[in-house]
Amino acid sequence: MKEAEDIIKPESQHFIEQAIEKDLSEGKNSGRIHTRFPPEPNGYLHIGHAKAICLDFGMADKYGGKCNLRFDDTNPTKEDVEYVDSIKEDIQWLGFTWEDREFYASDYFGKLWDFAVSLIKRGLAYVDDQSAETISEQKGTTTQPGMESPYRDRTVEENLDLFFRMNEGEFEEGSRVLRARIDMASPNMHMRDPIIYRILKTPHHRTGTKWKVYPMYDFAHGQSDYFEGITHSLCTLEFEVHRPLYDWFIDQLKTDDYRPRQIEFNRLNLTYTVMSKRKLLELVKDGVVKGWDDPRMPTLCGLRRRGYTPESIRRFVDLIGYTKVEAINDVSLLEYAIREDLNKRAPRVFGVINPLKVVITNYPEGATENMEITNNPEDESQGTRRVPFSREVYIEQEDFMENPPHKFFRLAPGQEVRLKGAYIIKCTGLKKNDAGEIAEVQCTYDPATRSGGPDSDRKVKGTLHWVSAAHALNAEVRLYDRLFSDEDPSGHKDIDAREFLNPGSLTILEDCKVEPSLAEAKPLDKFQFQRMGYFCVDYDSKKGNLVFNRIVQLKDTWQKVNK
RNA sequence: UGUCCCGUGGUGUAAUUGGCAACACGUCUGAUUCUGGAUCAGAAGAGUUCAGGUUCGAGACCUGACGGGACAACCA
Numbered sequence: 001m002k003e004a005e006d007i008i009k010p011e012s013q014h015f016i017e018q019a020i021e022k023d024l025s026e027g028k029n030s031g032r033i034h035t036r037f038p039p040e041p042n043g044y045l046h047i048g049h050a051k052a053i054c055l056d057f058g059m060a061d062k063y064g065g066k067c068n069l070r071f072d073d074t075n076p077t078k079e080d081v082e083y084v085d086s087i088k089e090d091i092q093w094l095g096f097t098w099e100d101r102e103f104y105a106s107d108y109f110g111k112l113w114d115f116a117v118s119l120i121k122r123g124l125a126y127v128d129d130q131s132a133e134t135i136s137e138q139k140g141t142t143t144q145p146g147m148e149s150p151y152r153d154r155t156v157e158e159n160l161d162l163f164f165r166m167n168e169g170e171f172e173e174g175s176r177v178l179r180a181r182i183d184m185a186s187p188n189m190h191m192r193d194p195i196i197y198r199i200l201k202t203p204h205h206r207t208g209t210k211w212k213v214y215p216m217y218d219f220a221h222g223q224s225d226y227f228e229g230i231t232h233s234l235c236t237l238e239f240e241v242h243r244p245l246y247d248w249f250i251d252q253l254k255t256d257d258y259r260p261r262q263i264e265f266n267r268l269n270l271t272y273t274v275m276s277k278r279k280l281l282e283l284v285k286d287g288v289v290k291g292w293d294d295p296r297m298p299t300l301c302g303l304r305r306r307g308y309t310p311e312s313i314r315r316f317v318d319l320i321g322y323t324k325v326e327a328i329n330d331v332s333l334l335e336y337a338i339r340e341d342l343n344k345r346a347p348r349v350f351g352v353i354n355p356l357k358v359v360i361t362n363y364p365e366g367a368t369e370n371m372e373i374t375n376n377p378e379d380e381s382q383g384t385r386r387v388p389f390s391r392e393v394y395i396e397q398e399d400f401m402e403n404p405p406h407k408f409f410r411l412a413p414g415q416e417v418r419l420k421g422a423y424i425i426k427c428t429g430l431k432k433n434d435a436g437e438i439a440e441v442q443c444t445y446d447p448a449t450r451s452g453g454p455d456s457d458r459k460v461k462g463t464l465h466w467v468s469a470a471h472a473l474n475a476e477v478r479l480y481d482r483l484f485s486d487e488d489p490s491g492h493k494d495i496d497a498r499e500f501l502n503p504g505s506l507t508i509l510e511d512c513k514v515e516p517s518l519a520e521a522k523p524l525d526k527f528q529f530q531r532m533g534y535f536c537v538d539y540d541s542k543k544g545n546l547v548f549n550r551i552v553q554l555k556d557t558w559q560k561v562n563k
Numbered sequence: 564u565g566u567c568c569c570g571u572g573g574u575g576u577a578a579u580u581g582g583c584a585a586c587a588c589g590u591c592u593g594a595u596u597c598u599g600g601a602u603c604a605g606a607a608g609a610g611u612u613c614a615g616g617u618u619c620g621a622g623a624c625c626u627g628a629c630g631g632g633a634c635a636a637c638c639a
Contacts, residue, residue: 012577012586040639075638132637141635143565177637187566189635198637217639240568241634264568271574277639319587321576323569326632330574333588343601378601409599418597451597463597531598558599 014322016055016263020063020232029231029258033065036230037091037098038105038221040072041083041205043277044292044299045090047313047334048268054317055234055265057096068228069098073106074220076204084205086292090300094310105220106206108227112215113167115223115253116178116197120159124252125196126152127162128179135177138184139192145185146192152181166199169212173199178213182248190245194218222246225260226253233260236267237324268320269328272482273298274490274497288501289483295538295549296483296505306480307526307536307551309345312338328488335552342526342534342551347375347382350420350465351514351529351548353477355394357469358411360425362444363391368470371451373421387515389422392469394513396532399464400441402430407561409462411441418463420530424449465530472513475546478538479507518546526551 013021024031037056039045045053060067069091073079091098119125128135128151140146154162166176178197186192196219203209222245225233233246239262246262269275274283275298283289283297292299295306303313316337320329370386395411404412411417416426425443433439448455486492486500518527525537533553541547 012579014576018580038639042639072639078638135637136635139635141565144635145565146635174637189566192635195637200637214637216637221639237568238633239639241566244567266569319575323576325569325576327575330588333575336588339600348598348600377596377598407599420597422597424597456597460597462599465598528598528600531600533600554598554600556599561599 015324016059016232016234016265016322017062019261019263020059023231023261024063032229032231033060033063034068034229034231035060035065035234036068036070036225036228038070038072038224038235039087040075040078041080041087042075042078043083043281044086044301046275046277046280046297046299047270047303047316048275048298049090050094050300050313051268051317051320051322052234052236053091053094053096054314055322059232059234065231066101067096067098068101068103068230070103070105070224070228072217072221072224073104073204073206074215074217076200076202076214079205081205086301090304093300093304094313103224103228104206105215105224106204108220108224109207109211109215111227112220112223113213116163116215116219117160119180119252120163120178121156122252123156124181125159125178126154126181127159127166127176128152128193128195129176132174135195139189140184142189148184149179149193152193163197163213166197167211167213169201171199173201175199180219180248182245188241188244190218190242191248194245218242218245219249222249222260222262223253225262226250229258230260233262235262235264237264237326238267240264264324265322266324266326268317269326269488270298270334271328271331271487272484272489273331274484276490279490279497282498283483288498295478296480304524305536305539306549307524307534308334308338309341309526312341315341328491331482338534338552339555342528344378345376346526346528346534348373348377348528348530349515349518350387350467351475351477351512351518351527351532351535352394352396352465352467352472353479353509353512353529353532354397355467355511355513356397356400356438357440358393358395358425358466359440359442360391360393360423360445361428361442365391367391368468369422371421385517387421387517388468388471389419389466390468390470393419393466394469394472395419395441395464395466397438399462400427400438402438409558410464411443411462416460418449418460419466420463421451422466423447423451424455424458424460465532467513467515469513471516473516473518473546475512475514475518475548477509477512477535477548477550479509479550481505481507512548514546514548519543521546528554 035056057067138147177195179193182191184192197213200214293301293305369389372384375382399410423445425445429442431440483505484500485502489497489500521537523539534551535548538547
């Protein structure tokens with residue numbers, strides 16, 4: 001009965017899937033689905049791009065189509081090959097492939113030029129000799145129509161002559177532009193004779209000095225879609241007002257029934273995060289963070305370094321969905337996604353972040369036992385490992401209190417606790433240093449309570465992780481907190497996001513103790529430090545000098561109770 | 564005082580296209596646990612921004628308010 005209901009109930013689709021299926025059912029573009037991901041190579045990809053990538057490649061995948069990678073490189077003054085490589089790396093890391101379809105808008109400069117010439121010949125484009133300021137003034141405002149340029153009615157011959165000479169380098173940058181001749185009174189600003197070509201003498205990273213004029217975004221994007229046979233051009237909401245112009249150019253270009261269709265979806269916003277490339281660039285340039293891949297950054301390389309997996313990012317994107325509502329997503333959902341993934345996969349280890357020495361006074365001096373410990377209770381196939389135990393161990397400072405509150409299930413004078421995978425110990429005394437801080441805790445152990453032993457079933461309130469002092473590896477641990485303390489740092493009109501920078505976003509602890517099995521850990525290896533959270537080996541880590549990034553803490557109800 | 568887009572539990576999304584609001588995260592119980600994790604069981608929480616209208620029936624359709632966002636770069 002229940003099963004039957006499940007079968008009947010259709011998967012709910014988001015509005016883009018619905019639109020695609022409608023197009024398919026109407027037989028548009030002979031049933032083809034072809035999308036594209038069009039980054040501008042002027043910065044690193046961030047998790048917002050991941051949302052777009054998952055959609056672009058995901059829709060192609062779901063409907064048996066293809067997705068092109070196309071670099072939108074129409075502005076040589078801002079773009080660089082440096083970014084091309086990192087963008088490709090990040091897309092692949094996320095798990096997507098464009099096969100041999102790596103394209104560049106600059107591949108189409110010739111075709112775009114020809115199209116512009118054709119528009120001129122049809123009286124649909126003209127060269128304007130006015131300054132940027134004048135053109136801007138004549139554009140009108142959102143509430144008032146614009147004025148027509150005095151150059152709007154030049155002859156085709158004159159336009160052609162000027163346009164060719166613009167590209168010959170005869171004129172200075174900014175002295176002339178090519179404009180589409182549409183409607184200066186349109187309520188849509190983008191239709192008021194938009195500039196489609198400008199003079200730029202900066203060499204282009206791919207075409208060198210071949211061109212002196214470069215197409216604007218609006219004149220390149222839709223046409224590139226058209227040239228590549230794209231059927232669905234998915235982009236974010238802010239391009240909604242560009243769509244009439246997108247369609248206008250396609251109308252002038254198309255020769256048969258095929259036409260690409262632009263559909264807009266909401267971009268990703270995350271709480272406590274800034275997402276604009278400009279703001280991220282500032283953080284890097286001003287040294288607020290250590291680089292594009294600083295583990296606090298929402299860039300894909302930053303998240304990767306932090307320890308996020310591609311699976312967790314794809315899962316997160318899947319959870320938030322695609323709509324036309326401008327929403328702000330809770331980072332806690334991202335954290336949920338990585339915990340969910342790592343819970344199943346990450347091996348458990350013992351790592352003590354803030355060590356406190358415990359001496360087990362009745363344990364034989366110099367003795368060592370190897371305790372067999374499960375690597376992952378969620379996945380038996382990960383097996384077990386041996387962890388050395390001895391008379392002196394480190395536990396977490398926060399796991400001991402001299403005067404514990406009521407529900408403190410950890411170590412305190414007179415109280416018993418289990419050292420996970422080893423023995424139950426009882427606190428018998430403590431030593432303080434001159435400053436009055438607890439320097440050492442003394443305990444006795446009960447040999448019969450060894451895990452698997454005769455009294456191992458005895459109930460104790462708490463179980464602690466530990467590391468044998470004699471065998472411990474020293475490690476540096478970098479604890480991260482949100483970069484901004486405000487939920488919506490860029491959402492304040494009069495306050496710069498920088499005002500909300502969290503001074504405690506990075507804490508470096510250099511005297512952490514981890515179990516010896518971690519000696520061979522390699523950068524990007526991920527572990528659960530039992531009870532402490534998920535950690536990832538940093539690129540800075542070296543054998544004998546381990547460095548871990550905390551990805552995320554475990555859920556901690558005790559911490560919550562304490563607040 | 565313009566055009567366009569958008570308003571569903573705290574947050575993000577659903578509601579098979581008009582049949583009486585579902586899911587996830589979060590929150591809160593309880594069980595269980597050699598991770599105060601995980602797991603399991605359960606609970607609270609919206610009557611869909613508001614007001615009219617159409618309809619036997621509206622979160623979906625219409626009108627108008629209100630609220631939020633986008634648009635006036637030779638950026639993308």
